Amino acid sequence: xxxxxxxxxxxxxxxxxxxxxxxxxxxxxxxxxxxxxxxxxxxxxxxxxxxxxxxxxxxxxxxxxxxxxxxxxxxxxxxxxxxxxxxxxxxxxxxxxxxxxxxxxxxxxxxxxxxxxxxxxxxxxxxxxxxxxxxxxxxxxxxxxxxxxxxxxxxxxxxxxxxxxxxxxxxxxxxxxxxxxxxxxxxxxxxxxxxxxxxxxxxxxxxxxxxxxxxxxx
Amino acid sequence: xxxxxxxxxxxxxxxxxxxxxxxxxxxxxxxxxxxxxxxxxxxxxxxxxxxxxxxxxxxxxxxxxxxxxxxxxxxxxxxxxxxxxxxxxxxxxxxxxxxxxxxxxxxxxxxxxxxxxxxxxxxxxxxxxxxxxxxxxxxxxxxxxxxxxxxxxxxxxxxxxxxxxxxxxxxxxxxxxxxxxxxxxxxxxxxxxxxxxxxxxxxxxxxxxxxxxxxxxxxxxxxxxxxxxxxxxxxxxxxxxxxxxxxxxxxxxxxxxxxxxxxxxxxxxxxxxxxxxxxxxxxxxxxxxxxxxxxxxxxxxxxxxxxxxxxxxxxxxxxxxx
Numbered sequence: 280x281x282x283x284x285x286x287x288x289x290x291x292x293x294x295x296x297x298x299x300x301x302x303x304x305x306x307x308x309x310x311x312x313x314x315x316x317x318x319x320x321x322x323x324x325x326x327x328x329x330x331x332x333x334x335x336x337x338x339x340x341x342x343x344x345x346x347x348x349x350x351x352x353x354x355x356x357x358x359x360x361x362x363x364x365x366x367x368x369x370x371x372x373x374x375x376x377x378x379x380x381x382x383x384x385x386x387x388x389x390x391x392x393x394x395x396x397x398x399x400x401x402x403x404x405x406x407x408x409x410x411x412x413x414x415x416x417x418x419x420x421x422x423x424x425x426x427x428x429x430x431x432x433x434x435x436x437x438x439x440x441x442x443x444x445x446x447x448x449x450x451x452x453x454x455x456x457x458x459x460x461x462x463x464x465x466x467x468x469x470x471x472x473x474x475x476x477x478x479x480x481x482x483x484x485x486x487x488x489x490x491x492x493x494x495x496x497x
Numbered sequence: 498x499x500x501x502x503x504x505x506x507x508x509x510x511x512x513x514x515x516x517x518x519x520x521x522x523x524x525x526x527x528x529x530x531x532x533x534x535x536x537x538x539x540x541x542x543x544x545x546x547x548x549x550x551x552x553x554x555x556x557x558x559x560x561x562x563x564x565x566x567x568x569x570x571x572x573x574x575x576x577x578x579x580x581x582x583x584x585x586x587x588x589x590x591x592x593x594x595x596x597x598x599x600x601x602x603x604x605x606x607x608x609x610x611x612x613x614x615x616x617x618x619x620x621x622x623x624x625x626x627x628x629x630x631x632x633x634x635x636x637x638x639x640x641x642x643x644x645x646x647x648x649x650x651x652x653x654x655x656x657x658x659x660x661x662x663x664x665x666x667x668x669x670x671x672x673x674x675x676x677x678x679x680x681x682x683x684x685x686x687x688x689x690x691x692x693x694x695x696x697x698x699x700x701x702x703x704x705x706x707x708x709x710x711x712x713x714x715x716x717x718x719x720x721x722x723x724x725x726x727x728x729x730x731x732x733x734x735x736x737x738x739x740x741x742x743x744x745x746x747x748x749x750x751x752x753x754x755x756x757x758x759x760x761x762x763x764x765x766x767x768x769x770x771x772x773x774x775x776x777x778x779x780x781x782x783x784x785x786x787x788x789x790x791x792x793x794x795x796x797x798x799x800x801x802x803x804x805x806x807x808x809x810x811x812x813x814x815x816x817x818x819x
Binding site for chain 1 (some may be wrong): 521632731735756766
């Protein structure tokens, strides 16, 4: 893992953050999944939180941080890719219209028609690298690099849950209504987070997602 | 039953927050000054996990619709019950029809009302804290409003009217929090700053920007510039994390913060000092000092011992009551 060294830092007195640099790569993330799986059951580990190319390790009060740091390095140097196939989840999307107000401007930005942009977005298979930021939100890899679009200069104060978005080189679906600076190109009825379900989040790391084009509205 | 006549500037149901859900993006929420809520619950012999109400800056008014034992914790806010002064860190019985009013806190930001047994609300994902982002927990996942009514799980600890609390002589820190610097553990990108920039962080009297809330505290002061600028991928962050966005103005993540972020991190405020930060009034000078993980763990253990002492000292008030 010489090209992807693991750096470990403290995040307060009760957590260690293990990170390896970008750019975002599924191959590296598969090793990070392996690392996280090996760490989770260790004594002294209270909780683990996956990030993109990172694991946050929350420790119990009686943990031995030095021992954990040594284990992290040892695990990482031997970590092989976690082959987890994940589930394939289809997400029907209505592109454009009042619930996808940025489809036109983003298409213009790339010199495409709104339909061509929607078709390219729906052609990809996206992989859930990690969940985080807001309840049920997934960091997705797999956006066609040609569709990468710089974020809005100033974020919208309220973006509805179910909004299908592009921010920089990332694709996503807003899982809880919130402010966001990502471009809204469509809307899905799929519910990504429900606190009353046994599994509140729809997605898990390793799942694959396909957007299914239902309609393109002007 | 407690009725909210006025919630003041912002009130919500909080406990010590959720744990174990950060991996799906659900943060802890919970009391900003967890220490104050823990003390109020300890004095009432409540479970550690009992939920109470967090009020912002005071200015609230509540009424007991049935008799209820309560304890107020946090900064002084000229609280009265039917016009009579009500001390803080004091357990008492509110009789049916009695009204409790708070003025404005000057030396702090958050006032806690704990009730006998804690608030009777369902746990959602393991806690009763209000998750405002997800819109769940607490009362209907929202801030409290005038007219809301909240039930206590065990409104009366016993038959007789209560009135007790710790003495300021034995627990002076409850009345006058120490004004020492807030301790932090340097984080991943601290060394991206040269010695001058690090000294700027620890040598500045920072003030809290008015744009500070349960999500994050923004520090007003000089602009900090790292030697190295990094583009980071999204990674897990925690309450207390001190981020430095490209603007150069530090932001400290608080209890309602996102579970992941991508800005460089100067470090994280230690758990034992997070309650003091949460209570810092707008405009008050704040200093930061680096500390070791061992010192931070010792400070946390000391806080736990203090709360345990308060719990044991007040246990007799519980034990002789069925």
